[in-house]
Structures are given as C-alpha cells and as structure tokens.
Amino acid sequence: NAGVMQNPRHLVRRRGQEARLRCSPMKGHSHVYWYRQLPEEGLKFMVYLQKENIIDESGMPKERFSAEFPKEGPSILRIQQVVRGDSAAYFCASSPSRQAYEQYFGPGTRLTVT
C-alpha cells in the first residue's frame, strides 16, 4: 500500500491520559500535514512538518499538543492530558515537496475521550 498510513484508526483515552497518533507519508513524500475535524465542523490545519523540522505550527493549540517528524520513523502528533473537547478525527496528509501543492490524506485516527 503506497498511500498515507495512519495508526491507530481508533483511539479511546480517558481524560488526563496521553494520545499518540502516528502517520507515515506516501512513498516518496517528505512533507506531512496534520488536520483536525471536530464533529460537525470543517477540517482545520494544525501543523506542517518536514523531516526533523516544523515548518508551520500556526494551527496548533498552544498547550498540550506537539508534533514531530523524526529522521527515521513516522510523524507523531502527541496530545497530553486529553480533554473531551479533543475528541475528533485527526487526519494526516502528505506531499512530495513544498512546491507540490496537492496533498493526499490518510484514513485518519478517530480519537474519543471518555
């Protein structure tokens, strides 16, 4: 499967726990974007990363959220001390370069906070 991969597909966390969402970009792609889709709301940009670099984190909440894309391995979106309002679908997208504007989405991780 050469598409964008995300895991887990579904994640249930209790309030106060940590959530780790992983994303492996499409083969040949080195740019990763995270978006969040809250229930009954549109897709919102969170963060844009290249390998070992955060390029744009203007959409990230100021607290509890962080992202990384290490030299080896998948990109990780980390949410500390989750609250019920974090329940959403989190999508990762990838593109081959900054100049290639088309972004291809993974299947998403549905986070439920109980």
Add this chain to the structure above:
Amino acid sequence: QKEVEQNSGPLSVPEGAIASLNCTYSDRVSQSFFWYRQYSGKSPELIMSIYSNGDKEDGRFTAQLNKASQYVSLLIRDSQPSDSATYLCAVNILGAAGNKLTFGGGTRVLVKP
C-alpha cells in the same frame, strides 16, 4: 468573513443530472484550489486541482476558476448515487511558510435514483 465559503446544502440532484457546487474565497493571493470528496466517516479524497483561470475537465468532473471574482466551482455530470458525499473546497493561501490548505465547510450532495 470566513476565508473559504461553501453552501452547506444538502444539494439534492436526480440521478443523471448535473450537480453544481460553488466556493468563494477571500484571500486574493490564493494560488491553488482543490476539490475533495469525503464520504461519511471517511477521509478526504482529492478529486480535482486547478491553478489557473478557466475550466479543467477530468472525466465527469469539471472545475472552474475565476480569480477576479474569487470563485471556484465544481460540476459533476451524469450524477450517480455513488457521488452522494460531502464535497470540500480547499485553498492554498500564500503564507510565510506556505502550503497549508484552508477548507470550506463542505457541501453535502445527495443523488437520488
């Protein structure tokens, strides 16, 4: 004013008819425009991209861009029940870091047999 606006619908279309979806955007320096299809509970799927004024056709889909009017549209010809989905308009708004997409709220399309 929202950066990217779409009519939320639902847009009800008889099978075989043309579905016409509209999208307006507020930032004049926007460079790239995309239409994604999203089935309920699934992820967005890229169906069309358009970068310059005019029409772009791909199978049953035609995207139209008018930068002067800040308007992009999607036509779906010979609509099928499988086209029933939410269609998201996305705009790449030029910024210092570039390349983030701003999405409209989506238009829900229902194709009735």
